[in-house]
Amino acid sequence: MLTECRAHRSPREIVLRVLLRTAHSRRSPGHLMLKSPATRIGLLVAAVAACALLLQVSGPANFVLVYNFYFVILLAAYWYSVRGGALVGALAGVAASPYLITSTPSEYGAGAWLVRMGYFVAIGLVSGLMRRKLARRRMKLEANVTNLSRTYARTLEALTRLLESHDEETSGHCERVAYNALRVGERMRLPPRDLETLYWAGYLHDVGKLATPAKILLKAGPLTPEEYEVIKQHAAVGADTLMNINPEFYVIAEAIRSHHERWDGRGYPRNLVGRQIPIFGRILAVVDAFEAMTSDRPYRAAMPIREASDILMGAAGFQFDPDVVEVHLRLLGEGRLHTQRENGEHTGMGLPEFFNPELLERVAS
């Protein structure tokens, strides 16, 4: 099972793959065709010719139809910037010349045509320049957004490292919870953005334990009721910590806040019931519990997979969302989940480089 799990793609690859596939799938064949230079140039030339023909057949009373050329010139500037705008402006001037020369008194005909052509070229140049400037600003903005997105990712990563140094035991556990939650989310057909949320939430679900005193967190024996109450605070503390970094982390924060809620409403911190619990929390609850049962702890050995699976099944509909349990057990049967007992400590996977898949998608498109 170890070899099989490692052969799977990393979350970063999965997220990138899904995002790129989504971005590409949104492009219709027509959209792709319009991206081809041959199609675009053909379309521009045809549009100029159509404008000229319309002008010719409509007669002198429809002088206003000359303005149709401006739409084509603007489109050329949008597609091909300064050069495209100016060239199509000149082409429009030439195409409109028979009408402009013949429809103007003979002593002004050539002059009027040249002035009009000058306007066409100037409009093409100016709109091309504006388009170029906007494109540069957009590139700068996207670079800043990407940078910001990476900074978020590194901030979250720093939190996980901090937690690992506080509680060594959580290191492999959080990694495996993140990995397995992602697999369950994939099978439940969550959208790409939710998959990344799920992965981060899996990694950070116990980050609130940073605030738990080490003497309680690392206590080998059973906890007193008071100590248990202190431990229980970690779900809310973790969520609040993320929200304090940036309210943008709201969805991840709520996933963390709800990872100890129970399907029957007897969980904490808010006693949510059934589908009131965010899907992320419902998935994490199952994955976290199974992962904890099948991992070694200083005070007990890992439980056999079979026994842990039976406990999950028995708690479906009480402690856990039965649909999530079903998916989890199916994936387990297919060997697609990573357990410490069978596959070792680490999944061999890193954290995603970007925080926000929507930003990534925009940059990639």
Ligand SMILES: [Fe+2]
């Ligand atoms: Fe927890």
